[in-house]
Amino acid sequence: MNILITSAGRRVSLVRFFKQELRQVFPDGKVIASDAHPELSSACMVADDFFRVPRVSEPGYIQDLLRLAREYDIKLIVPTIDTELLILSESIDLFRMNGIEVVISDFEIVKIFRDKRKTHDFFAGYGIQTAREFDKQDYTLPLYLKPIDGSRSVDNFIIKEASQLTDYHFSNDKLMFLEYLDHKQHVEYTIDLYYDRNSELKCFIPRKRIEVRDGEVNKAVTKKTKFIHEIWKKMSYIAGFRGCITFQVFVNKESDHIYGIEINPRFGGGYPLSYLAGGNFPKWIIQEYLLGERHIPVFEGWEENLMMLRYDDEVLVHNYSH
Structure with a gap:
C-alpha cells in the first residue's frame, strides 16, 4: 500500500507525516515522492523512495506518472502544487482504472x-464577500494587484500611490486591480x-x-x-x-x-x-x-x-x- 507525494520539493514535514501514519496500519507500506529534480528535493531525500517525472507542462506527463506509479506499486496519490491539480483531476478515472486513487477534488471544482x-x-x-475589483481605467487607491491565475505571491503588488503604477500593470491582462485590505x-x-x-x-x-x-x-x-x-x-x-x-x-x-x-x-x-x-x-x-x-x-x-x-x-x- 504505497503512497505517492507528487512535486514533493521541500515538503519534508508532509512526507514524514504520511510515513508515520502509513506505518501504523501498513508497516511495509512506503511513502514515495516524485519531482522534476528529485536529487535536489529535500522531501524526496526523506521519502522511502523517489523517482523523477517530467514537468507537468510537458507532453506525456500523465502517461509517465501512471507508468511509474504502477512500477512502484502506488495505490494512492497526493498532489501538492497548483499547476498539477487540473491535469490530475481530469485523470481521476484513468488512475482509478489502474487501481490508484488520487486525493483531489472534481475537475470542475x-x-x-x-x-x-x-x-x-x-x-x-x-x-462571503471579497475584495472589490476595479476597472483599470476607474479605480481607487490603495490597490492590491495580483494575477488571475497566480500562486505563491508571484507578481503581486501593493500600490499606494499612482506613481507606482507602470505600463506593465496596465498592459498585463492577467493582473487584477483589487481593493487593498490593509493588514493594520x-x-x-x-x-x-x-x-x-x-x-x-x-x-x-x-x-x-x-x-x-x-x-x-x-x-x-x-x-x-x-x-x-x-x-x-x-x-x-x-x-x-x-x-x-x-x-x-x-x-x-x-x-x-x-x-x-x-x-x-x-x-x-x-x-x-x-x-x-x-x-x-x-x-x-x-x-x-x-x-x-x-x-x-x-x-x-x-x-x-x-x-x-x-x-x-x-x-x-x-x-x-x-
Missing part, C-alpha cells in the same frame, strides 16, 4: 480555483479544511498568519475564531470537494467582517501546524482511500493557541556525484 475571478464568484455564492485593519487567516469522500466537512482549523516568507507562512498560531461556525454552516457540504482544502480569508478587526481571498484544493505549505495541533488529515486519507472506511467523524478537538515558528534545517546527501 479545481478549474474554478485556478481563476481568481471565478474564486470570487464562488465565495459570493456562499455569502484586518487579520489574515488560513484555514485547513478536511472534506471526506462524500464532500462533507469534517475538520476546520484556522491559523492566524503572523509572518509569510516567499508566499508561504513562516509563523502562525491556531485560533478558535468567531467565524468557524458561520463558515462551517455555509460550507458543510460542497459537491466535488475532497481531501485537504485551504481557504485564505481576511477578517476586519473592528466589524469581524470576513473577506474571502483564495481557495487552494490541496495541502497548503502551512499544513504542518494543523497536523501538529491534532488535525490528522493523512490518517483520515489512509482510512478512507486505502482502508475503505466509510465514516470519518467530525473532529473539533484540535489544540488552540499552538504557535508554529519555522526555521531552515538541513538534509544531507552523502556521495552526491552530479
